[in-house]
Amino acid sequence: MATQELRKRANWQTLSGANALGAEKLFQKSLQMALDCAYPGQFIVDRHPKEFDDIYSTYPLSQDILDKIYNIDITVKKANGKPKYKWGISMDFAIRNIKNGKILFGEIKRQDGWIESTNMQAGRGNAHERSCKYFSPGLMKVLRETGGLSEEILPFWLVIVGDITRDPRRNREIAFWFQNYTKNYYMWRNTNDIGDMLDFFENNLLPYLL
Numbered sequence: 001m002a003t004q005e006l007r008k009r010a011n012w013q014t015l016s017g018a019n020a021l022g023a024e025k026l027f028q029k030s031l032q033m034a035l036d037c038a039y040p041g042q043f044i045v046d047r048h049p050k051e052f053d054d055i056y057s058t059y060p061l062s063q064d065i066l067d068k069i070y071n072i073d074i075t076v077k078k079a080n081g082k083p084k085y086k087w088g089i090s091m092d093f094a095i096r097n098i099k100n101g102k103i104l105f106g107e108i109k110r111q112d113g114w115i116e117s118t119n120m121q122a123g124r125g126n127a128h129e130r131s132c133k134y135f136s137p138g139l140m141k142v143l144r145e146t147g148g149l150s151e152e153i154l155p156f157w158l159v160i161v162g163d164i165t166r167d168p169r170r171n172r173e174i175a176f177w178f179q180n181y182t183k184n185y186y187m188w189r190n191t192n193d194i195g196d197m198l199d200f201f202e203n204n205l206l207p208y209l210l
Helices: 005-009 023-038 127-135 137-147 168-177 194-204
Strands: 043-047 093-097 103-110 156-161 185-187
Touching: 005 023, 005 194, 023 043, 023 093, 023 103, 023 156, 023 194, 103 127, 103 137, 127 137, 127 156, 127 168, 185 194
Parallel strands: 103 156, 156 185
Antiparallel strands: 043 093, 093 103
């Protein structure tokens, strides 16, 4: 696909009240619209996919560990038949190619930051640090197996919004973490600029879903 094709195909005027949407809804709605225009019926952009909502609660521990901790019966059901104990992760979105089964999972992180009008302490939040769990061997493995994407990229996409995207400290930290994988994170510095986000996705990640 030619560069900026998603941007050119979508009719942004149909995004009524887009500026009133939160970043997560705006991301999902605009990306779905653009993909529908360029690839009718081929992609679904889900919010809060459910694939991983029990990966921790169902993970087996050795008997040696079970003997040393407060243990529970994870097979217990509630009256409605659903598990009584269930915990895992809930990612913010999944971009699914329903024709080939490939999936790109991702997170949208908002955080304050150190910019011209603030001081260094303004960037003390840790939302960006919490995203580092996706680099862990266990989550990397399950995301890659489920998404079916090339090992040339990481199996997740981190979209970052807020003043952190202009913070000199946090930009360096995040760039350091993602060395050689710059396609896997995006600083959405101006969330009114939907076209820039679409260009990044099209040029860096869409090819791995096709």
